[in-house]
Amino acid sequence: MxxxxxxxxxxxxxxxxxxxxxxxxxxxxxxxxxxxxxxxxxxxxxxxxxxxxxxxxxxxxxxxxxxxxxxxxxxxxxxxxxxxxxxxxxxxxxxxxxxxxxxxxxxxxxxxxxxxxxxxxxxxxxxxxxxxxxxxxxxxxxxxxxxxxxxxxxxxxxxxxxxxxxxxxxxxxxxxxxxxxxxxxxxxxxxxxxxxxxxxxxxxxxxxxxxxxxxxxxxxxxxxxxRRMELQARAGELVSLNQTLVQINSTLAERNQELHDFSHIVSHDLKAPLRAISNLSLWIEEDLEGKLTPDTQKQMNLLRERVGRMENMIEGLLQYARAGRQISSEEKVDVRQLIEETVDLLAPPPEFKIAIEGEMPIIETQRLLLSQIFSNLISNSIKHHHNPSQGKIVISVLEREKFYEFAVSDNGPGIAAKAQAKIFDIFQTLGKQNDKRNTGIGLATVKKIVENQNGAIEVESELNRGTTFRFLWAK
Structure with missing residues (x-):
């Protein structure tokens, strides 16, 4: 038996x-x-x-x-x-x-x-x-x-x-x-x-x-x-794994700090020569005032524009690097008030209309990250609009089960279907390459922030019919 x-x-x-x-x-x-x-x-x-x-x-x-x-x-x-x-x-x-x-x-x-x-x-x-x-x-x-x-x-x-x-x-x-x-x-x-x-x-x-x-x-x-013996063995493994994780976290914290210090050092070391080049070009213009040919004056202006664009790209790279590592405490955020403050900081042209549709939620979240997203999306719509005097941006929201779906829509020139797949890649821009405002980092930063918060972002657009960016933000 x-x-x-x-x-x-x-x-x-x-x-x-x-x-x-x-x-x-x-x-x-x-x-x-x-x-x-x-x-x-x-x-x-x-x-x-x-x-x-x-x-x-x-x-x-x-x-x-x-x-x-x-x-x-x-x-x-x-x-x-x-x-x-x-x-x-x-x-x-x-x-x-x-x-x-x-x-x-x-x-x-x-x-x-x-x-x-x-x-x-x-x-x-x-x-x-x-x-x-x-x-x-x-x-x-x-x-x-x-x-x-x-x-x-x-x-x-x-x-x-x-x-x-x-x-x-x-x-x-x-x-x-x-x-x-x-x-x-x-x-x-x-x-x-x-x-x-x-x-x-x-x-x-x-x-x-x-x-x-x-x-x-x-x-x-x-x-x-x-089972008791297995649990004891697993407990020992967990203790060992926990110690390993502590060591890894400590090493990661050291590496992050080194990266943070390195990014600031690189930023300073790269920006300083650029500022020197810009100042030197101004001094040359002052010394040769009235002696520069129109063609030479044009080249000097182009030089300073390229230097300004380089400075903006360096600053964008720093923001992109910080996007994955910035940790701020969560707080109650009135989204309507946050959008209004963001618009005031961007100072769009007076004739450019920005409307907030519907009732915006009040959520517990990291205020700085959400502000960065709206700032990048709204500023993109403003600077890439083909007719700012007729420009219009509409910001709306839909409540889902676990997320809020925010939408930023404009009546700008739109984005071609073949270009929509790469606009979230870093250094990809649809504007003029010599425009110092176009760094190709803004939308990449937005995508990184949204995905780090377990959300998602997508674009809907047709040429000459405007663009809508939709992103999901956890409740």
Whole structure:
């Protein structure tokens, strides 16, 4: 059995069941066995009680039948003695029968009610009552006449015939009752035998059930011990992994700080020569004032524009590098107020219309990051618009299940379909390359910020039909 249960635990679904189900199954085995024993005992006990009742009824019926016959015989014998001797003491048996026979008949009828012997009992009762009537008539006739008359002999003859009939019916009834009694006793023996067999079977099954429960409990205990060892091993692995993560985080923090310091150093070292070049070109112009040809003046202006564009590109690179590493505390942000403040800082042309549609939410988020997104998208729409005097930007929002979907739409020149795939790449710009405002970093920075916040951004546009940028921002 142990080997069988062991194979069950390994190969069947036992090990796949949740522990609480397996524990309930283990507890249910002895509970079912105990319940089975109890039900078997109750059933056999009730069956035995029913058979005992039938045996008691048959025994009582035989006793009452014998008692009635004894009373009737005694009464008939006493009457004969009284007729012969005229002594009153011979009437005592008759008087006793007069008192006790009705009660015995009633008991006999109650014992055979709703049984197959009920008609026989009814016939015996009828004959006994007739016999008692004949005996009463004999006593009365004896008291009226002194010598024995023919009437008394006739009554004795009828009484003897009735008594014989009573004996025949009573013997038949007793024979049937003895047969029933023997049948019931045999049935009681069979019930006891069956009960013993069932109890032994249930006891054996219960013993096997208890053994099975113990084996299953042992399997469960072993599995729990194995799980405990696995958890300890995993806990050790987690501790080791945690230590590794701490070291990695420490190293990453050092690298980020080095990168931050490097970006500032590079920014300073790159910007300083650019500012020197710009200043030097101005000094040259001042020294050669009135001596520069128009073509040379144009080249000097172009030089300063390129220097300005280079400075903007360096600043954009710094912003792009910081976009993934800036961490600020979250706060409640009124998005409408944030957009209005952003527009004020951008200072668009007075004729350029910027509208905020609908009710803007108030959300718990990093204010600086969201402000950078709106600033880049709105400034792009302004500086790339082909007709600023007719320019218009509409900012709206839709509430989703876990996000807000913001949209920034303009009526600008639009973006060709083939160019839409690369506008979020760094250094990709659709404007003029010599325009120092076009660094190609703004939209790349926007995408990086949105994706770092588990959001997404997309563009919808057609040439000459405006552009709409949509981005998802977590609630």
């Amino acid at each position: 142990l080997q069988f249960l062991g194979s069950v635990g390994k190969n069947c679904r036992w090990s796949k069941l949740p522990i609480r189900y397996r524990g309930a199954l283990i507890l249910s085995i002895p509970a079912i066995c105990t319940f089975t024993i109890l039900v078997t005992w109750i059933w056999s006990r009730e069956d035995a009680i029913a058979v005992h009742r039938q045996i008691d009824r048959s025994e009582m019926a035989i006793i009452e039948t014998n008692n009635v016959l004894s009373l009737i015989n005694s009464a008939e014998t006493g009457i004969r003695g009284y007729v012969i001797t005229r002594r009153p003491d011979f009437l005592e048996s008759y008087q006793q029968a007069t008192k006790e026979v009705p009660n015995s008949l009633t008991k006999l009828e109650d014992l055979h009610r709703d049984t197959s012997q009920q008609p026989d009992v009814a016939q015996i009762t009828k004959l006994i009552r007739r016999e008692m009537s004949l005996l009463a008539q004999t006593v009365a006739a004896t008291n009226r006449t002194s010598p024995r008359s023919s009437q008394i002999d006739n009554l004795f003859s009828q009484s003897q015939t009735t008594l014989d009939a009573i004996k025949v019916n009573a013997n038949t009834l007793r024979t049937e009752e003895w047969e029933l009694l023997n049948t019931h006793r045999q049935k009681l023996f069979d019930v006891r035998k069956t009960t013993n067999i069932l109890l032994w079977c249930v006891a054996i099954i219960s013993l096997l059930g208890f053994l099975a429960a113990l084996c299953l409990f042992d399997l469960l205990e072993r599995e729990l011990e194995n």
